[in-house]
Amino acid sequence: MASAATTAAPRQSILRSDAAQKLLAFGALILIFAFFSFASPVFFTWENIKGILLATAVNGILALGVTFIIITAGIDLSVGTVMTLCAVMTGVAITNLGLPIPVGILVSLLTGIAAGSVNGFFISRMGIPPFIATLGMMMMARGLALVISGVKPIYFNDAPGFRNLTMGTLVADIPNAVIILFVAAIIAAFILGKTVLGRYAVAMGSNEEATRLSGVNVANWKTAVYALGGFFSGLAGVVIASRLNSAQPALGMGYELDAIAAVVIGGTSLSGGQGTILGTVIGAFIISTLTNGLRILSVPQEWQMVVTGAIVILAVYLDIVRRRRQ
Amino acid sequence: MDTVLVKMEGIDKSFPGVRALINAQFELRAGEVHALVGENGAGKSTLMKILSGIYTKDAGHIYYLGEETEIDGPREAQHLGISMIHQELNLMPHLTLAQNVFIGREPRGALPFMLDERKINAQTEALFERMNLRLNPGTKASELTVAKQQMVEIAKALSFDSQVLIMDEPTAALTNAEIDELFRIIRDLRSKGVGIVYISHRLEELKQICDRITVMRDGQYVDTVDAASIPIDRIISMMVGRTIYESAPELPENRDTETVLEVRNLNRGKELIDVNFSLKKGEILGFAGLMGAGRTEVARAIFGADPVDSGEIYLYGKRVGIHHPRTAVQNGLGYLSEDRKRYGLATGLNVEINNALASMGQFLSSVGVVNDSKMEERAEQYVETLAIKTPSVNQLVKNLSGGNQQKVVIGKWLTADSDILIFDEPTRGIDVGAKSEIYHLLNELAGQGKSIIMISSELPEILRMSHRIIVMCEGRITGELDATEATQERIMTYATMRSVLTDQDDDNHSTDDAAPAAVTVSQK
Ligand SMILES: Nc1ncnc2c1ncn2[C@@H]1O[C@H](COP(=O)(O)OP(=O)(O)OP(=O)(O)O)[C@@H](O)[C@H]1O
Ligand SMILES: [Mg+2]
Numbered sequence: 001m002a003s004a005a006t007t008a009a010p011r012q013s014i015l016r017s018d019a020a021q022k023l024l025a026f027g028a029l030i031l032i033f034a035f036f037s038f039a040s041p042v043f044f045t046w047e048n049i050k051g052i053l054l055a056t057a058v059n060g061i062l063a064l065g066v067t068f069i070i071i072t073a074g075i076d077l078s079v080g081t082v083m084t085l086c087a088v089m090t091g092v093a094i095t096n097l098g099l100p101i102p103v104g105i106l107v108s109l110l111t112g113i114a115a116g117s118v119n120g121f122f123i124s125r126m127g128i129p130p131f132i133a134t135l136g137m138m139m140m141a142r143g144l145a146l147v148i149s150g151v152k153p154i155y156f157n158d159a160p161g162f163r164n165l166t167m168g169t170l171v172a173d174i175p176n177a178v179i180i181l182f183v184a185a186i187i188a189a190f191i192l193g194k195t196v197l198g199r200y201a202v203a204m205g206s207n208e209e210a211t212r213l214s215g216v217n218v219a220n221w222k223t224a225v226y227a228l229g230g231f232f233s234g235l236a237g238v239v240i241a242s243r244l245n246s247a248q249p250a251l252g253m254g255y256e257l258d259a260i261a262a263v264v265i266g267g268t269s270l271s272g273g274q275g276t277i278l279g280t281v282i283g284a285f286i287i288s289t290l291t292n293g294l295r296i297l298s299v300p301q302e303w304q305m306v307v308t309g310a311i312v313i314l315a316v317y318l319d320i321v322r323r324r325r326q
Numbered sequence: 327m328d329t330v331l332v333k334m335e336g337i338d339k340s341f342p343g344v345r346a347l348i349n350a351q352f353e354l355r356a357g358e359v360h361a362l363v364g365e366n367g368a369g370k371s372t373l374m375k376i377l378s379g380i381y382t383k384d385a386g387h388i389y390y391l392g393e394e395t396e397i398d399g400p401r402e403a404q405h406l407g408i409s410m411i412h413q414e415l416n417l418m419p420h421l422t423l424a425q426n427v428f429i430g431r432e433p434r435g436a437l438p439f440m441l442d443e444r445k446i447n448a449q450t451e452a453l454f455e456r457m458n459l460r461l462n463p464g465t466k467a468s469e470l471t472v473a474k475q476q477m478v479e480i481a482k483a484l485s486f487d488s489q490v491l492i493m494d495e496p497t498a499a500l501t502n503a504e505i506d507e508l509f510r511i512i513r514d515l516r517s518k519g520v521g522i523v524y525i526s527h528r529l530e531e532l533k534q535i536c537d538r539i540t541v542m543r544d545g546q547y548v549d550t551v552d553a554a555s556i557p558i559d560r561i562i563s564m565m566v567g568r569t570i571y572e573s574a575p576e577l578p579e580n581r582d583t584e585t586v587l588e589v590r591n592l593n594r595g596k597e598l599i600d601v602n603f604s605l606k607k608g609e610i611l612g613f614a615g616l617m618g619a620g621r622t623e624v625a626r627a628i629f630g631a632d633p634v635d636s637g638e639i640y641l642y643g644k645r646v647g648i649h650h651p652r653t654a655v656q657n658g659l660g661y662l663s664e665d666r667k668r669y670g671l672a673t674g675l676n677v678e679i680n681n682a683l684a685s686m687g688q689f690l691s692s693v694g695v696v697n698d699s700k701m702e703e704r705a706e707q708y709v710e711t712l713a714i715k716t717p718s719v720n721q722l723v724k725n726l727s728g729g730n731q732q733k734v735v736i737g738k739w740l741t742a743d744s745d746i747l748i749f750d751e752p753t754r755g756i757d758v759g760a761k762s763e764i765y766h767l768l769n770e771l772a773g774q775g776k777s778i779i780m781i782s783s784e785l786p787e788i789l790r791m792s793h794r795i796i797v798m799c800e801g802r803i804t805g806e807l808d809a810t811e812a813t814q815e816r817i818m819t820y821a822t823m824r825s826v827l828t829d830q831d832d833d834n835h836s837t838d839d840a841a842p843a844a845v846t847v848s849q850k
Contacts, residue, residue, distance in 0.1 A: 194435070194440055194441055194443075195439045195440055195441060196432060196434075196439050196440075196441060197439065199421075199425065199429075199432065199441060202418070202420055202421060203418045203421060203425075203429055205420070206418035206419055206420040206421060207416065207417065207418045207419065209416070210416035210417060210418055211418065211429065211430075212400070213380065213400055213412065213416055214400065214416075214429045214430040215399070215400040215401040215403075215404050215430045215431070216429065216430040217401070273418070273419065273420035274420055
């Protein structure tokens with residue numbers, strides 16, 4: 001989907017590269033689904049599938065932003081705690097200041113964009129490696145979230161509509177959170193495949209020096225990519241706050257790793273230049289399906305982590321094998 | 327047309343530890359092809375990078391159309407109408423050719439931030455057509471050979487419709503047909519009043535295409551002369567500051583008959599078809615052919631860098647399975663890649679470490695600690711023998727001039743002390759002085775009993791440096807010639823012996839030279 005723009009001409013290469021990766025990931029998802037459906041009668045029920053969809057929403061949205069960043073050959077460790085900071089800011093706006101819900105949402109998005117832009121500034125202007133810069137941001141955002149909230153959750157009891165934002169249903173029986181994820185994914189795929197920002201993200205990840213020599217202002221565009229990542233963190237902040245009907249300031253650590261895992265399972269290369277949004281969405285679904293299925297089979301949580309970890313390794317290995325074949 | 331497009335005066339530029347340019351000057355007129363020549367590291371690329379806004383000068387003046395100008399970045403240079411084809415390839419492998427050509431100035435779609443992919447592709451197609459380049463704009467750049475990538479870079483530079491076009495060794499990776507095409511394009515541009523800066527180490531080319539020649543030495547301006555009237559010898563002596571006789575080194579006769587390497591029935595898809603040959607001790611075996619004939623593929627297959635469908639490799643009569651370059655190195659093979667940036671060098675590391683990279687074992691103590699002083703000593707030794715121009719062995723390789731990077735790769739394999747060396751285009755981008763040094767070096771190595779496969783697209787080089795010549799075409803070996811019987815014509819006949827007329831390649835070959843059974847080789 002995201003690569004539609006890049007495949008304008010050659011026929012055989014479509015089959016060989018991007019599409020093959022997506023088929024692989026999609027096939028894996030189907031396989032996992034089939035396995036759990038056989039293993040447990042409760043798995044393949046609409047209630048459970050709804051649970052999986054809902055559980056994917058937050059991680060999926062975070063992973064969308066991370067996809068862009070990894071495509072530039074960067075990394076973002078701060079998405080989880082920035083998401084929490086955004087949720088807390090929404091809480092402050094809606095509950096503490098009594099502002100209307102749309103303003104609260106806007107505050108969250110702007111907080112995310114600001115945090116992402118700061119990441120971008122550290123990386124492209126100050127020359128700090130992405131790993132370090134976003135590690136710093138991860139801690140700062142966590143600290144700020146705790147300070148601003150006074151280490152207490154902020155509840156949205158005074159704004160009853162807020163919870164409906166994600167838990168309500170507009171289309172059939174699908175929770176809005178899931179609709180938000182899909183709409184966000186479509187927008188992300190559009191940005192990656194059809195806009196200048198997406199093109200330069202791929203170009204920078206593919207060969208940054210050549211991109212610079214072509215007259216592209218690499219520092220600005222890279223900052224924009226991190227800001228976009230921040231935007232998705234802000235969106236995830238709204239979704240998680242609404243789902244929990246509260247901003248939980250202690251939450252957020254570990255979300256970044258799940259997001260990175262989803263991106264990687266989806267076939268985005270950590271060395272940059274390559275990746276698709278559809279892959280990332282499938283990756284996010286694989287992770288939540290696994291977690292859900294293993295829980296249904298009463299596999300202890302510790303073992304769930306082991307399995308998820310092994311899947312990440314396996315996914316990347318299969319991708320490497322496939323690439324080597326070509 | 328005598329309008330002066332660009333005038334550079336008193337240009338100074340220093341890098342840490344290096345004075346790359348000292349009071350350098352250059353002038354370019356409209357409608358001229360102006361060659362810039364000099365030894366490796368003379369400062370040619372640096373001077374032109376200043377003109378195209380990639381480096382900022384420390385001192386000096388640049389006048390564009392008579393007006394003093396500051397060029398602060400590549401973008402400003404583009405706006406002024408200055409574009410540059412870089413010595414090192416600069417494409418984004420994950421993007422398509424069309425996307426590469428238009429990077430940074432994509433036609434926009436319905437909204438200002440949207441790309442108009444159709445237009446990007448269509449315009450690129452038209453551009454390729456103008457250059458007689460048969461490439462699909464939608465192909466990913468990573469799928470092209472070095473030569474084709476170079477042509478795309480040229481296309482990209484042309485697409486700017488610049489007034490000033492700088493070409494830094496554009497022909498280093500091109501075949502003769504492609505060079506002819508490039509020259510046609512250059513002449514066309516010249517007649518339209520474009521000023522072209524042409525950097526090349528192939529001095530024969532200068533006479534063909536250039537109007538004036540500026541010579542640089544050690545970062546300084548030497549002289550500007552008329553191309554038509556100056557003999558090549560004179561250019562060379564201006565470049566090196568002394569007279570060198572560029573004579574063919576005597577190739578030592580090889581009496582050894584021991585076969586060190588034998589390759590049998592190497593096959594991989596359409597790239598390698600039944601490749602059979604053998605290499606003797608102390609022999610220099612030349613591999614000739616057009617670009618894309620499969621010579622590099624043979625080398626990489628032997629070296630274990632790419633898998634093959636079938637085939638056997640024998641070293642000293644014993645069958646070996648080489649599936650990984652590591653095994654190849656352990657078996658005493660060394661491979662000097664044609665694409666040094668991608669396969670030959672860790673450009674972010676310094677000269678010393680690159681030099682030791684293929685033979686770290688030599689520099690480890692019994693407990694596995696790296697012996698730095700030994701590593702440094704060895705690197706210094708090769709810096710000296712190969713005359714690598716670098717302030718110290720601690721300089722990062724990416725900061726060396728192109729030709730000097732090539733020498734570092736050679737040093738690396740010499741350090742590894744390989745018995746069988748495969749040199750893929752060893753003199754690409756190397757100046758005349760260094761070239762004859764490398765020839766002497768090859769001779770010396772052969773004299774010491776090392777066996778060498780030399781892949782080269784420069785026929786004179788193949789002719790004067792090989793004991794035996796193997797010619798390839800389209801993945802097959804089409805001929806084998808002894809040094810005594812080889813001529814350029816005979817090599818070219820074999821090199822163009824296409825087995826089938828391919829439809830995508832409409833080189834006007836008559837059907838009568840179709841399907842010659844591959845001339846078999848190994849004469850034990
Ligand atoms: N970025 C850099 N940092 C440090 N030194 C540099 C850098 N770029 C060039 N140099 C040095 O400046 C000198 C001139 O280099 P330049 O690349 O201009 O040479 P050149 O004439 O183009 O040589 P070649 O024919 O080998 O390409 C060399 O000694 C080189 O090592
Ligand atoms: Mg150069």
